[in-house]
Amino acid sequence: MKYVSTRGQSPAQTFSEILLGGLAPDGGLYLPERYPQFTKADLQRMRGMNYRELAFEVLSRFADDIPAADLKAIIDKTYTAEVYGFGRSDSDFSQITPVRKLEDGLYILELSNGPTLAFKDMAMQLLGNLFEYALARAGQDINILGATSGDTGSAAEYAMRGKKNVRVFMLSPLEGMTRFQQAQMYSLQDANIHNIVVRGVFDDCQDIVKAVSNDLEFKARYRIGAVNSINWGRVSAQVVYYFKAYFAATKSNDEEVAFSVPSGNFGNACAGHVARMMGLPIRQIIVATNENDVLDEFFQTGVYRPRTSGETQHTSSPSMDISKASNFERFIADLTGRDYAKVTELWQAVDRGASFDLKPAGLFDKVKGYGLVSGHSSHADRMATIRQVWDKYGVMIDTHTADGLKVGLERREAGVKLICLETALPAKFEDAIREALGREPERPQSLANLEALPQRYEVLDADTEAVKNLIAAHAND
Numbered sequence: 001m002k003y004v005s006t007r008g009q010s011p012a013q014t015f016s017e018i019l020l021g022g023l024a025p026d027g028g029l030y031l032p033e034r035y036p037q038f039t040k041a042d043l044q045r046m047r048g049m050n051y052r053e054l055a056f057e058v059l060s061r062f063a064d065d066i067p068a069a070d071l072k073a074i075i076d077k078t079y080t081a082e083v084y085g086f087g088r089s090d091s092d093f094s095q096i097t098p099v100r101k102l103e104d105g106l107y108i109l110e111l112s113n114g115p116t117l118a119f120k121d122m123a124m125q126l127l128g129n130l131f132e133y134a135l136a137r138a139g140q141d142i143n144i145l146g147a148t149s150g151d152t153g154s155a156a157e158y159a160m161r162g163k164k165n166v167r168v169f170m171l172s173p174l175e176g177m178t179r180f181q182q183a184q185m186y187s188l189q190d191a192n193i194h195n196i197v198v199r200g201v202f203d204d205c206q207d208i209v210k211a212v213s214n215d216l217e218f219k220a221r222y223r224i225g226a227v228n229s230i231n232w233g234r235v236s237a238q239v240v241y242y243f244k245a246y247f248a249a250t251k252s253n254d255e256e257v258a259f260s261v262p263s264g265n266f267g268n269a270c271a272g273h274v275a276r277m278m279g280l281p282i283r284q285i286i287v288a289t290n291e292n293d294v295l296d297e298f299f300q301t302g303v304y305r306p307r308t309s310g311e312t313q314h315t316s317s318p319s320m321d322i323s324k325a326s327n328f329e330r331f332i333a334d335l336t337g338r339d340y341a342k343v344t345e346l347w348q349a350v351d352r353g354a355s356f357d358l359k360p361a362g363l364f365d366k367v368k369g370y371g372l373v374s375g376h377s378s379h380a381d382r383m384a385t386i387r388q389v390w391d392k393y394g395v396m397i398d399t400h401t402a403d404g405l406k407v408g409l410e411r412r413e414a415g416v417k418l419i420c421l422e423t424a425l426p427a428k429f430e431d432a433i434r435e436a437l438g439r440e441p442e443r444p445q446s447l448a449n450l451e452a453l454p455q456r457y458e459v460l461d462a463d464t465e466a467v468k469n470l471i472a473a474h475a476n477d
């Protein structure tokens, strides 16, 4: 399997090459040349497999340059009930991603039982082990540069802390994240972890990551890699749980389901899109945004209009405070039929701060064929949804999952089972939970005094050169 850039100007590469390389040299994102296909017979065979078996089925199609026995060992080491055993005390951790039935036809897919209590752990724990393996094989080290709005950062740092030959430089916005999210990252004292607080919003952080990666000389000299969903390894690992949830919620492969996906950078919804392209019977992928509704606006109107930093709102689902959805470029590459020149033209406009409209060229009409629909949610909506789910089902959900559930219920088709992705646990968003329910969320004993721990971070302006200087100073520590 070879991987190509959405901008069409980079040489095709293998899985291991793009795993360590991150952003493509032409500024695009890597995609498989073709999506591997699962036939009806394959799906029948996969029904009943456990998480590790499914992960191997899916990932061995993508990571086909890693010997099967090695890949299997990495997967078996990653997806255990111990690694994914930090969630609600009544969850079945042996399932890795348990599906919780709220009522007939309505489910929550638990993705946040990993060590940092957010869905990012699902892919990031695997990535940590894959990096370690690939670096040892190549005899290299890597400096990971990442951007976070709250959850990628801690998931990456927990997955990479103490790992040989890996340093992490994580950019986070000065405002917006909860105290719990900040403490998860900033309290880590490991020498290979560097937290950089940026005076700006998440999009500024992600722009810096891309600008540093686009300086090819700097990237090569300091061996810069990526852990954001820029990295195809992340997206491919996220594809697995769509399969797991589908088999858990259905009895036959003739059924179609809807997934509701709390969205920001569009990595999670993109993984659902990829699962569907591979043959999983998905009828709808419901993209749910918060007040930062750039994706909802696109799926309703055909206009993609990334907002400026000043227009980006701080909300009570802060991890989704994103106004430039990186992975959307991958979907548009598919929508255009892999017309890389068109994608380049569109993203050159985006990089200039402009918007684009896919209606005139007739491309927007094709979106329907991909099952993607959308909606948005507000603070009042998420408070009401958290209360409703607690009162009706006795289940406490976080603010992001509430956005997904609210929009999912609005946009679902009658008779189609709806699976809402739980992207974080309530413990990360205590203030919002207290406001909605007047009570404290459950939190794992191991994180009981998190906010009281000493913290370590540096504060910088949203300035690419300043970040480069900091990396250069520590890249060989």
Ligand SMILES: Cc1ncc(COP(=O)(O)O)c(C=O)c1O
Binding pocket: 118, 119, 150, 151, 152, 229, 262, 263, 264, 265, 266, 267, 268, 269, 319, 320, 400, 423, 424
């Ligand atoms: C809790 C939570 N929910 C939803 C999202 C949005 O996911 P994506 O960026 O993959 O669209 C994020 C961040 O990515 C998140 O941390």
Ligand SMILES: N[C@@H](CCOP(=O)(O)O)C(=O)O
Binding pocket: 147, 148, 149, 150, 151, 152, 153, 227, 228, 229, 230, 264, 265, 267, 319, 320, 326
């Ligand atoms: N919401 C994310 C933002 C980064 O998204 P990614 O999937 O591209 O890593 C976060 O919590 O940091």
